Amino acid sequence: MDKLLSEAALRAREHAHAPYSGFKVGAALADITARVYTGSNVENSTYGLTVCAERVAIFKAISEGARKFVKIAVAADTENLTPPCGACRQILWEFCGDIEVILVNPRGKSETLRLKDLFPRPFDEKFLE
Ligand code: THU
Numbered sequence: 639m640d641k642l643l644s645e646a647a648l649r650a651r652e653h654a655h656a657p658y659s660g661f662k663v664g665a666a667l668a669d670i671t672a673r674v675y676t677g678s679n680v681e682n683s684t685y686g687l688t689v690c691a692e693r694v695a696i697f698k699a700i701s702e703g704a705r706k707f708v709k710i711a712v713a714a715d716t717e718n719l720t721p722p723c724g725a726c727r728q729i730l731w732e733f734c735g736d737i738e739v740i741l742v743n744p745r746g747k748s749e750t751l752r753l754k755d756l757f758p759r760p761f762d763e764k765f766l767e
Pocket residue numbers: 656659661662663678679680681688689690691692712720721722723726
């Protein structure tokens with residue numbers, strides 16, 4: 639599963655629209671039924687309207703009715719493996735909770751972390767009760 643998910647993230651990366659930064663990212667999110675939702679970063683000339691690969695994947699999944707997630711793979715071409723940005727960590731926490739996060743590069747280097755370790759002491763809906 640991890641290998642398939644990593645490969646899906648690497649393939650999704652090829653669809654990145656990153657003419658401004660040149661930094662291509664892919665993501666692949668698996669739900670509990672093993673269905674996989676992919677995303678790539680989609681940049682905009684305003685810069686600020688750019689959406690990261692992780693958020694594209696999760697919003698695709700949510701909008702198609704998926705709700706329970708198991709893990710996400712994030713692919714970028716860096717030796718120091720690229721983790722999700724802060725905004726994506728917040729969104730991932732909201733919809734996925736403490737999932738596994740697999741970081742991978744095209745040369746087969748990878749590392750698996752838990753979102754809780756990447757995003758300690760999160761703000762979430764519990765504060766709104
Ligand atoms: N980016 C992602 O898509 N995901 C990450 O985890 C880090 C950053 C994108 C946003 C932007 O298009 C480019 O990478 C450079 O920041």
